[in-house]
Amino acid sequence: MSMSDADGPGPTEGLSGLPPEWGRVVVPDDASALAEEAARVRRELRRRAGPGGRWRRLAEARRPDGRPSLRLPLLVLLVALLTTLAGLFAVTWPRSPRPGDQSTVLPRSTPTDLTGRPLPALELVDAGNATVSLRGLLPAMIVLVDACPCADHVTEAAALAPPGVTVVTVADTRAPRATPGPSGAVVRPLADPGGGLRAFLRLLPHPGTATALLVDRTGVLLRVVPELRSAEDYRTDLARLGS
Template identity: 40%
Template sequence: MAGPSDNGGWSSEGGSADDLPDLPEEWGVIVIPDDLSELDDEVEAIRAELRLTDESTRWSRFANRPAMRRVRRIASTGLRAPVLIISMAVLVTVASLFASAWPGPPRQPATQRTAATAEARSTVLPALELVGTDGQTVPLNGRLPAVILFVEKCDCATLVSDTVAAVRPEIAVLTVAGSAAAATAAGTPPTGATPQAQGKYVRSLHDPAGNVRDQLGLPALTQTDDTAAILLVDKSGHIAIKVDRTKSVDSIRHHLARI
Protein backbone atom coordinates (compact mmCIF):
# COMPACT_ATOMS: atom_id res chain seq x y z
CA MET A 1 0.00 0.00 0.00
CA ALA A 2 1.08 3.54 -0.67
CA GLY A 3 2.04 5.62 2.33
CA PRO A 4 0.79 9.01 3.20
CA SER A 5 2.36 12.01 1.52
CA ASP A 6 2.63 15.73 2.08
CA ASN A 7 -0.48 16.38 -0.07
CA GLY A 8 -3.06 15.84 2.63
CA GLY A 9 -2.97 12.03 2.55
CA TRP A 10 -2.62 11.66 -1.26
CA SER A 11 -0.18 9.12 -2.48
CA SER A 12 2.79 10.39 -4.48
CA GLU A 13 2.56 7.35 -6.75
CA GLY A 14 -0.75 8.30 -8.41
CA GLY A 15 -3.17 6.81 -5.92
CA SER A 16 -5.10 8.08 -2.94
CA ALA A 17 -6.73 6.73 0.11
CA ASP A 18 -10.13 6.92 -1.64
CA ASP A 19 -8.81 5.40 -4.88
CA LEU A 20 -9.07 8.79 -6.67
CA PRO A 21 -6.50 9.74 -9.33
CA ASP A 22 -3.82 12.19 -8.48
CA LEU A 23 -3.83 15.78 -9.91
CA PRO A 24 -2.08 16.32 -13.24
CA GLU A 25 1.60 16.93 -12.93
CA GLU A 26 1.50 20.02 -15.18
CA TRP A 27 -0.56 21.83 -12.56
CA GLY A 28 2.48 21.85 -10.36
CA VAL A 29 2.30 22.14 -6.65
CA ILE A 30 -1.02 23.49 -5.43
CA VAL A 31 -0.83 25.48 -2.24
CA ILE A 32 -4.05 26.22 -0.45
CA PRO A 33 -3.62 29.22 1.82
CA ASP A 34 -5.10 29.27 5.26
CA ASP A 35 -6.90 32.55 4.48
CA LEU A 36 -8.97 32.08 1.30
CA SER A 37 -9.35 35.82 0.89
CA GLU A 38 -5.82 35.81 -0.49
CA LEU A 39 -7.26 34.21 -3.66
CA ASP A 40 -9.73 37.05 -4.34
CA ASP A 41 -7.66 38.54 -7.16
CA GLU A 42 -7.32 35.18 -8.91
CA VAL A 43 -11.04 34.47 -8.47
CA GLU A 44 -12.06 37.81 -9.96
CA ALA A 45 -9.72 37.35 -12.93
CA ILE A 46 -11.10 33.86 -13.62
CA ARG A 47 -14.71 35.07 -13.28
CA ALA A 48 -14.08 37.94 -15.70
CA GLU A 49 -12.49 35.58 -18.18
CA LEU A 50 -15.41 33.17 -17.88
CA ARG A 51 -17.92 36.01 -18.36
CA LEU A 52 -16.22 37.20 -21.55
CA THR A 53 -15.95 33.70 -22.92
CA ASP A 54 -19.56 32.89 -22.05
CA GLU A 55 -20.98 36.11 -23.61
CA SER A 56 -18.93 35.75 -26.74
CA THR A 57 -20.00 32.20 -27.14
CA ARG A 58 -23.71 32.93 -26.65
CA TRP A 59 -23.66 35.83 -29.14
CA SER A 60 -21.74 33.80 -31.67
CA ARG A 61 -24.23 30.98 -31.39
CA PHE A 62 -27.14 33.43 -31.76
CA ALA A 63 -25.58 35.26 -34.71
CA ASN A 64 -24.71 32.03 -36.50
CA ARG A 65 -28.26 30.71 -36.48
CA PRO A 66 -29.71 30.19 -40.03
CA ALA A 67 -32.50 32.68 -39.42
CA MET A 68 -30.06 35.37 -38.33
CA ARG A 69 -27.83 34.69 -41.34
CA ARG A 70 -30.85 35.22 -43.64
CA VAL A 71 -31.69 38.45 -41.80
CA ARG A 72 -28.11 39.68 -42.27
CA ARG A 73 -28.20 38.87 -46.00
CA ILE A 74 -31.57 40.66 -46.43
CA ALA A 75 -30.33 43.70 -44.50
CA SER A 76 -27.13 43.81 -46.53
CA THR A 77 -29.07 43.65 -49.82
CA GLY A 78 -31.58 46.24 -48.63
CA LEU A 79 -28.85 48.70 -47.73
CA ARG A 80 -26.83 48.10 -50.87
CA ALA A 81 -29.63 49.20 -53.27
CA PRO A 82 -30.32 52.65 -51.65
CA VAL A 83 -26.59 53.33 -51.39
CA LEU A 84 -26.19 52.50 -55.09
CA ILE A 85 -29.14 54.73 -56.08
CA ILE A 86 -27.87 57.65 -54.00
CA SER A 87 -24.38 57.25 -55.45
CA MET A 88 -25.73 57.27 -59.02
CA ALA A 89 -27.85 60.36 -58.31
CA VAL A 90 -24.83 62.20 -56.92
CA LEU A 91 -22.71 61.22 -59.94
CA VAL A 92 -25.41 62.35 -62.40
CA THR A 93 -25.83 65.68 -60.58
CA VAL A 94 -22.09 66.35 -60.55
CA ALA A 95 -21.79 65.40 -64.23
CA SER A 96 -24.66 67.72 -65.21
CA LEU A 97 -23.07 70.60 -63.27
CA PHE A 98 -19.75 70.06 -65.06
CA ALA A 99 -21.50 69.82 -68.42
CA SER A 100 -23.43 73.07 -67.89
CA ALA A 101 -20.34 74.93 -66.70
CA TRP A 102 -17.97 73.56 -69.34
CA PRO A 103 -17.53 76.06 -72.19
CA GLY A 104 -18.55 74.56 -75.51
CA PRO A 105 -17.92 75.65 -79.07
CA PRO A 106 -19.82 78.76 -80.14
CA ARG A 107 -23.11 77.94 -81.74
CA GLN A 108 -23.70 79.25 -85.20
CA PRO A 109 -27.19 80.61 -85.84
CA ALA A 110 -29.20 78.38 -88.12
CA THR A 111 -30.02 80.23 -91.32
CA GLN A 112 -31.91 79.10 -94.35
CA ARG A 113 -29.82 79.50 -97.47
CA THR A 114 -32.42 80.34 -100.09
CA ALA A 115 -32.62 82.72 -103.00
CA ALA A 116 -34.46 85.15 -100.75
CA THR A 117 -33.25 84.98 -97.13
CA ALA A 118 -35.60 86.64 -94.64
CA GLU A 119 -33.99 87.88 -91.43
CA ALA A 120 -35.66 89.26 -88.34
CA ARG A 121 -34.44 92.70 -87.28
CA SER A 122 -34.96 94.66 -84.11
CA THR A 123 -33.42 97.93 -85.34
CA VAL A 124 -35.43 101.05 -85.86
CA LEU A 125 -35.81 102.41 -89.38
CA PRO A 126 -33.82 105.67 -89.50
CA ALA A 127 -35.52 108.89 -90.55
CA LEU A 128 -33.91 109.03 -93.99
CA GLU A 129 -35.21 111.60 -96.46
CA LEU A 130 -35.69 110.56 -100.08
CA VAL A 131 -37.25 112.35 -103.02
CA GLY A 132 -40.64 111.58 -104.48
CA THR A 133 -41.37 111.61 -108.21
CA ASP A 134 -42.98 115.00 -107.71
CA GLY A 135 -39.70 116.42 -106.38
CA GLN A 136 -40.89 116.65 -102.80
CA THR A 137 -38.74 115.43 -99.91
CA VAL A 138 -40.31 112.39 -98.27
CA PRO A 139 -39.16 110.80 -94.96
CA LEU A 140 -38.73 107.07 -95.39
CA ASN A 141 -40.54 106.42 -92.11
CA GLY A 142 -43.32 108.90 -92.80
CA ARG A 143 -45.99 106.23 -93.41
CA LEU A 144 -45.98 103.07 -91.27
CA PRO A 145 -46.42 100.16 -91.28
CA ALA A 146 -44.80 99.77 -94.67
CA VAL A 147 -43.23 97.40 -97.17
CA ILE A 148 -40.18 99.08 -98.74
CA LEU A 149 -38.86 97.64 -102.01
CA PHE A 150 -35.41 98.63 -103.30
CA VAL A 151 -35.64 98.21 -107.07
CA GLU A 152 -32.61 100.12 -108.39
CA LYS A 153 -31.70 97.58 -111.09
CA CYS A 154 -34.73 95.35 -110.98
CA ASP A 155 -37.42 95.00 -113.62
CA CYS A 156 -39.88 94.35 -110.82
CA ALA A 157 -43.28 95.46 -112.12
CA THR A 158 -44.76 92.05 -111.27
CA LEU A 159 -43.19 92.05 -107.79
CA VAL A 160 -44.57 95.52 -107.05
CA SER A 161 -48.08 94.72 -108.26
CA ASP A 162 -48.14 91.40 -106.39
CA THR A 163 -46.95 93.14 -103.22
CA VAL A 164 -49.67 95.80 -103.50
CA ALA A 165 -52.25 93.04 -103.91
CA ALA A 166 -50.89 91.06 -100.93
CA VAL A 167 -50.70 93.80 -98.27
CA ARG A 168 -53.54 94.97 -96.07
CA PRO A 169 -54.99 98.45 -96.80
CA GLU A 170 -53.24 100.02 -93.81
CA ILE A 171 -49.79 98.91 -95.01
CA ALA A 172 -48.01 101.37 -97.32
CA VAL A 173 -45.94 100.12 -100.27
CA LEU A 174 -42.86 102.24 -100.98
CA THR A 175 -40.45 101.64 -103.84
CA VAL A 176 -36.92 103.09 -103.82
CA ALA A 177 -34.87 103.53 -107.01
CA GLY A 178 -31.70 105.39 -107.84
CA SER A 179 -33.45 108.11 -109.86
CA ALA A 180 -36.93 109.18 -110.94
CA ALA A 181 -36.43 107.54 -114.34
CA ALA A 182 -35.30 104.32 -112.69
CA ALA A 183 -38.30 104.37 -110.40
CA THR A 184 -40.64 104.60 -113.39
CA ALA A 185 -38.78 101.78 -115.16
CA ALA A 186 -39.10 99.60 -112.06
CA GLY A 187 -42.86 99.50 -112.50
CA THR A 188 -44.08 101.98 -109.88
CA PRO A 189 -46.43 104.81 -110.87
CA PRO A 190 -44.83 108.30 -110.97
CA THR A 191 -47.27 109.69 -108.44
CA GLY A 192 -47.00 111.45 -105.14
CA ALA A 193 -49.02 110.35 -102.15
CA THR A 194 -52.07 109.47 -104.21
CA PRO A 195 -53.88 106.38 -102.86
CA GLN A 196 -53.87 103.53 -105.36
CA ALA A 197 -56.51 101.03 -106.40
CA GLN A 198 -58.31 99.00 -103.77
CA GLY A 199 -57.49 101.61 -101.15
CA LYS A 200 -53.77 100.69 -101.07
CA TYR A 201 -51.12 103.37 -100.53
CA VAL A 202 -48.21 103.15 -103.00
CA ARG A 203 -45.43 105.69 -103.39
CA SER A 204 -42.36 105.79 -105.62
CA LEU A 205 -39.17 107.33 -104.19
CA HIS A 206 -35.65 107.68 -105.48
CA ASP A 207 -32.27 108.02 -103.81
CA PRO A 208 -30.20 110.66 -105.63
CA ALA A 209 -27.19 110.20 -103.31
CA GLY A 210 -27.21 106.44 -103.85
CA ASN A 211 -26.23 105.59 -100.26
CA VAL A 212 -29.53 104.47 -98.73
CA ARG A 213 -28.54 100.82 -99.02
CA ASP A 214 -25.37 101.42 -97.00
CA GLN A 215 -27.27 103.30 -94.30
CA LEU A 216 -29.77 100.45 -93.97
CA GLY A 217 -27.22 97.64 -94.05
CA LEU A 218 -28.45 96.19 -97.34
CA PRO A 219 -26.05 94.36 -99.68
CA ALA A 220 -24.46 96.41 -102.42
CA LEU A 221 -25.70 95.99 -105.97
CA THR A 222 -23.67 94.04 -108.49
CA GLN A 223 -23.34 94.63 -112.21
CA THR A 224 -25.73 91.81 -113.04
CA ASP A 225 -28.08 92.21 -110.07
CA ASP A 226 -31.73 92.14 -111.18
CA THR A 227 -33.36 91.43 -107.82
CA ALA A 228 -35.02 93.63 -105.23
CA ALA A 229 -34.31 94.03 -101.52
CA ILE A 230 -37.30 94.34 -99.19
CA LEU A 231 -37.81 95.74 -95.70
CA LEU A 232 -40.93 95.08 -93.65
CA VAL A 233 -41.36 97.84 -91.06
CA ASP A 234 -43.99 97.64 -88.32
CA LYS A 235 -46.06 100.58 -87.09
CA SER A 236 -43.57 101.34 -84.29
CA GLY A 237 -40.78 101.83 -86.85
CA HIS A 238 -38.88 98.61 -86.16
CA ILE A 239 -37.55 96.60 -89.08
CA ALA A 240 -39.30 93.27 -88.61
CA ILE A 241 -38.02 91.44 -91.71
CA LYS A 242 -35.20 92.06 -94.17
CA VAL A 243 -34.94 90.21 -97.49
CA ASP A 244 -31.64 90.80 -99.25
CA ARG A 245 -32.57 89.59 -102.74
CA THR A 246 -35.81 88.40 -104.28
CA LYS A 247 -38.07 88.74 -107.30
CA SER A 248 -41.17 87.11 -105.80
CA VAL A 249 -43.70 88.29 -103.24
CA ASP A 250 -43.74 84.74 -101.83
CA SER A 251 -40.56 85.56 -99.90
CA ILE A 252 -42.51 88.00 -97.68
CA ARG A 253 -46.13 86.86 -97.99
CA HIS A 254 -46.12 84.80 -94.77
CA HIS A 255 -44.33 87.65 -92.90
CA LEU A 256 -46.90 90.35 -93.68
CA ALA A 257 -48.96 89.45 -90.62
CA ARG A 258 -46.04 90.58 -88.42
CA ILE A 259 -46.37 94.25 -89.33
Protein backbone atom coordinates (compact mmCIF):
# COMPACT_ATOMS: atom_id res chain seq x y z
CA MET A 1 0.00 0.00 0.00
CA SER A 2 1.27 3.57 -0.84
CA MET A 3 0.14 7.16 -0.62
CA SER A 4 1.08 9.87 -3.10
CA ASP A 5 3.23 12.73 -1.90
CA ALA A 6 1.29 15.53 -3.57
CA ASP A 7 -2.01 14.51 -5.09
CA GLY A 8 -2.90 11.40 -3.08
CA PRO A 9 -5.13 11.12 -0.06
CA GLY A 10 -4.76 13.20 3.11
CA PRO A 11 -1.99 12.81 5.66
CA THR A 12 -3.54 9.98 7.58
CA GLU A 13 -5.95 8.58 5.06
CA GLY A 14 -5.80 4.80 5.01
CA LEU A 15 -3.66 4.68 8.21
CA SER A 16 -5.96 4.77 11.19
CA GLY A 17 -4.73 5.57 14.67
CA LEU A 18 -1.89 7.96 13.71
CA PRO A 19 -1.91 11.38 15.40
CA PRO A 20 -2.57 14.33 13.06
CA GLU A 21 0.57 16.16 14.23
CA TRP A 22 2.73 13.57 12.47
CA GLY A 23 1.79 15.20 9.16
CA ARG A 24 1.87 13.43 5.81
CA VAL A 25 3.15 9.85 6.05
CA VAL A 26 4.64 8.22 2.97
CA VAL A 27 5.08 4.45 2.95
CA PRO A 28 7.37 3.37 0.08
CA ASP A 29 6.65 0.22 -1.90
CA ASP A 30 10.31 -0.88 -1.51
CA ALA A 31 11.44 -1.28 2.14
CA SER A 32 15.09 -0.85 1.15
CA ALA A 33 14.41 2.85 0.78
CA LEU A 34 14.25 3.04 4.59
CA ALA A 35 17.67 1.36 5.10
CA GLU A 36 19.53 4.62 5.74
CA GLU A 37 16.92 5.82 8.23
CA ALA A 38 16.94 2.41 9.99
CA ALA A 39 20.75 2.48 10.30
CA ARG A 40 20.58 5.96 11.82
CA VAL A 41 17.97 4.78 14.35
CA ARG A 42 20.09 1.72 15.30
CA ARG A 43 23.17 3.89 15.87
CA GLU A 44 21.18 6.16 18.14
CA LEU A 45 19.84 3.18 20.10
CA ARG A 46 23.37 1.74 20.52
CA ARG A 47 24.66 5.10 21.69
CA ARG A 48 21.98 5.35 24.34
CA ALA A 49 22.48 1.73 25.47
CA GLY A 50 26.31 1.99 25.55
CA PRO A 51 28.51 2.12 28.73
CA GLY A 52 28.18 5.88 28.98
CA GLY A 53 24.49 6.02 28.23
CA ARG A 54 23.44 4.97 31.74
CA TRP A 55 25.75 7.55 33.34
CA ARG A 56 24.47 10.25 30.98
CA ARG A 57 20.90 9.42 31.91
CA LEU A 58 21.83 9.63 35.59
CA ALA A 59 23.59 12.93 35.07
CA GLU A 60 20.72 14.37 33.03
CA ALA A 61 17.96 13.03 35.29
CA ARG A 62 15.76 15.61 36.92
CA ARG A 63 13.26 15.59 39.72
CA PRO A 64 9.55 16.25 39.06
CA ASP A 65 10.01 19.90 40.01
CA GLY A 66 12.66 20.33 37.30
CA ARG A 67 15.70 20.51 39.61
CA PRO A 68 18.71 18.21 38.90
CA SER A 69 18.55 14.79 40.54
CA LEU A 70 20.98 13.91 43.34
CA ARG A 71 21.30 10.28 42.33
CA LEU A 72 24.64 10.64 40.50
CA PRO A 73 26.41 12.72 43.23
CA LEU A 74 25.19 10.29 45.88
CA LEU A 75 26.44 7.33 43.86
CA VAL A 76 29.87 8.92 43.42
CA LEU A 77 30.03 9.65 47.15
CA LEU A 78 29.09 6.05 47.97
CA VAL A 79 31.82 4.66 45.71
CA ALA A 80 34.42 6.97 47.27
CA LEU A 81 33.34 5.95 50.78
CA LEU A 82 33.54 2.23 49.98
CA THR A 83 36.99 2.68 48.43
CA THR A 84 38.26 4.49 51.54
CA LEU A 85 36.86 1.84 53.88
CA ALA A 86 38.42 -0.94 51.81
CA GLY A 87 41.82 0.78 52.03
CA LEU A 88 41.57 1.20 55.80
CA PHE A 89 40.50 -2.42 56.19
CA ALA A 90 43.49 -3.64 54.17
CA VAL A 91 45.93 -1.55 56.24
CA THR A 92 44.58 -2.49 59.68
CA TRP A 93 43.89 -6.19 59.06
CA PRO A 94 46.26 -8.23 61.29
CA ARG A 95 48.73 -10.31 59.37
CA SER A 96 50.50 -13.44 60.58
CA PRO A 97 54.24 -12.86 60.85
CA ARG A 98 56.36 -14.32 58.10
CA PRO A 99 59.29 -16.57 59.05
CA GLY A 100 61.76 -13.86 58.07
CA ASP A 101 60.06 -11.35 60.37
CA GLN A 102 60.47 -13.39 63.55
CA SER A 103 63.21 -12.24 65.89
CA THR A 104 64.83 -13.91 68.87
CA VAL A 105 63.86 -12.19 72.09
CA LEU A 106 66.94 -13.30 74.01
CA PRO A 107 70.35 -13.68 72.32
CA ARG A 108 72.36 -16.78 73.16
CA SER A 109 75.64 -14.92 73.49
CA THR A 110 76.45 -13.41 76.87
CA PRO A 111 76.81 -9.59 76.83
CA THR A 112 80.31 -8.54 77.81
CA ASP A 113 78.94 -5.77 80.05
CA LEU A 114 77.64 -8.25 82.63
CA THR A 115 81.06 -8.76 84.20
CA GLY A 116 81.48 -6.39 87.11
CA ARG A 117 77.75 -5.79 87.52
CA PRO A 118 75.94 -6.61 90.79
CA LEU A 119 73.80 -9.71 90.96
CA PRO A 120 70.11 -8.77 91.31
CA ALA A 121 68.42 -9.50 94.63
CA LEU A 122 66.56 -12.60 93.46
CA GLU A 123 64.57 -14.90 95.70
CA LEU A 124 64.49 -18.55 94.67
CA VAL A 125 62.78 -21.57 96.26
CA ASP A 126 64.24 -24.78 97.67
CA ALA A 127 62.88 -28.33 97.59
CA GLY A 128 60.54 -27.55 100.49
CA ASN A 129 59.11 -24.55 98.61
CA ALA A 130 60.76 -22.16 101.08
CA THR A 131 62.05 -18.83 99.81
CA VAL A 132 65.85 -18.46 99.69
CA SER A 133 67.69 -15.20 98.98
CA LEU A 134 70.32 -15.84 96.34
CA ARG A 135 72.54 -13.04 97.61
CA GLY A 136 72.52 -14.69 101.06
CA LEU A 137 74.53 -17.64 99.66
CA LEU A 138 77.50 -15.61 98.41
CA PRO A 139 80.25 -16.10 97.48
CA ALA A 140 78.95 -18.75 95.14
CA MET A 141 79.28 -20.51 91.84
CA ILE A 142 75.75 -20.68 90.42
CA VAL A 143 75.09 -23.41 87.86
CA LEU A 144 71.87 -23.19 85.80
CA VAL A 145 70.70 -26.75 85.19
CA ASP A 146 67.31 -25.98 83.58
CA ALA A 147 68.49 -27.38 80.21
CA CYS A 148 70.76 -30.16 81.50
CA PRO A 149 71.21 -31.83 84.93
CA CYS A 150 74.94 -32.02 84.12
CA ALA A 151 75.72 -33.85 87.36
CA ASP A 152 79.36 -34.36 86.38
CA HIS A 153 79.91 -30.60 85.99
CA VAL A 154 78.21 -29.92 89.34
CA THR A 155 80.31 -32.57 91.08
CA GLU A 156 83.50 -31.21 89.56
CA ALA A 157 82.67 -27.63 90.59
CA ALA A 158 81.87 -28.75 94.15
CA ALA A 159 85.21 -30.57 94.36
CA LEU A 160 87.11 -27.46 93.26
CA ALA A 161 85.18 -24.93 95.37
CA PRO A 162 87.31 -23.35 98.13
CA PRO A 163 86.01 -23.42 101.72
CA GLY A 164 83.21 -20.96 102.28
CA VAL A 165 82.15 -20.94 98.60
CA THR A 166 78.68 -22.36 97.87
CA VAL A 167 77.84 -24.22 94.69
CA VAL A 168 74.22 -23.46 93.80
CA THR A 169 72.27 -25.35 91.17
CA VAL A 170 69.23 -23.58 89.72
CA ALA A 171 66.43 -25.49 88.00
CA ASP A 172 63.44 -23.90 86.25
CA THR A 173 60.46 -25.43 88.06
CA ARG A 174 61.22 -27.53 91.14
CA ALA A 175 64.49 -27.92 93.04
CA PRO A 176 65.69 -31.48 93.70
CA ARG A 177 66.62 -32.71 97.13
CA ALA A 178 70.06 -31.74 98.36
CA THR A 179 72.81 -34.34 98.07
CA PRO A 180 76.12 -34.24 99.95
CA GLY A 181 78.97 -32.84 97.90
CA PRO A 182 82.52 -34.20 97.83
CA SER A 183 85.04 -33.03 100.42
CA GLY A 184 82.30 -31.40 102.47
CA ALA A 185 81.47 -28.85 99.75
CA VAL A 186 78.07 -27.23 100.08
CA VAL A 187 75.69 -27.72 97.13
CA ARG A 188 72.34 -25.93 97.33
CA PRO A 189 69.71 -26.98 94.79
CA LEU A 190 67.19 -24.21 94.13
CA ALA A 191 64.51 -23.42 91.58
CA ASP A 192 63.72 -20.22 89.69
CA PRO A 193 60.10 -20.61 88.48
CA GLY A 194 59.90 -16.97 87.42
CA GLY A 195 63.02 -17.16 85.24
CA GLY A 196 64.53 -14.04 86.82
CA LEU A 197 68.11 -15.29 86.53
CA ARG A 198 67.77 -16.14 82.84
CA ALA A 199 66.20 -12.75 82.21
CA PHE A 200 69.13 -11.02 83.93
CA LEU A 201 71.65 -12.97 81.84
CA ARG A 202 69.65 -12.55 78.61
CA LEU A 203 70.54 -16.16 77.78
CA LEU A 204 68.27 -18.82 76.36
CA PRO A 205 68.70 -22.34 77.76
CA HIS A 206 70.57 -24.56 75.31
CA PRO A 207 69.66 -28.26 75.55
CA GLY A 208 72.46 -30.43 76.89
CA THR A 209 74.50 -27.58 78.38
CA ALA A 210 74.70 -25.77 81.70
CA THR A 211 75.50 -22.10 82.34
CA ALA A 212 77.60 -20.93 85.28
CA LEU A 213 77.99 -17.62 87.14
CA LEU A 214 80.77 -16.82 89.61
CA VAL A 215 79.78 -14.11 92.14
CA ASP A 216 81.98 -12.77 94.92
CA ARG A 217 80.89 -12.06 98.48
CA THR A 218 79.95 -8.45 97.65
CA GLY A 219 77.51 -9.61 94.96
CA VAL A 220 79.65 -8.59 91.98
CA LEU A 221 79.59 -10.88 88.98
CA LEU A 222 83.17 -12.03 88.24
CA ARG A 223 82.53 -14.31 85.29
CA VAL A 224 79.76 -15.85 83.16
CA VAL A 225 80.35 -19.18 81.44
CA PRO A 226 77.54 -19.57 78.87
CA GLU A 227 78.23 -23.29 78.28
CA LEU A 228 80.21 -25.37 80.75
CA ARG A 229 82.67 -27.69 79.04
CA SER A 230 85.50 -28.18 81.50
CA ALA A 231 86.85 -26.87 84.81
CA GLU A 232 89.34 -24.77 82.90
CA ASP A 233 86.49 -22.45 81.98
CA TYR A 234 86.23 -21.20 85.57
CA ARG A 235 89.05 -22.68 87.73
CA THR A 236 90.96 -19.42 88.26
CA ASP A 237 87.90 -17.33 89.06
CA LEU A 238 86.52 -19.99 91.40
CA ALA A 239 89.76 -19.91 93.36
CA ARG A 240 89.46 -16.12 93.65
CA LEU A 241 86.06 -16.45 95.33
CA GLY A 242 87.66 -18.08 98.38
CA SER A 243 90.24 -15.37 98.95
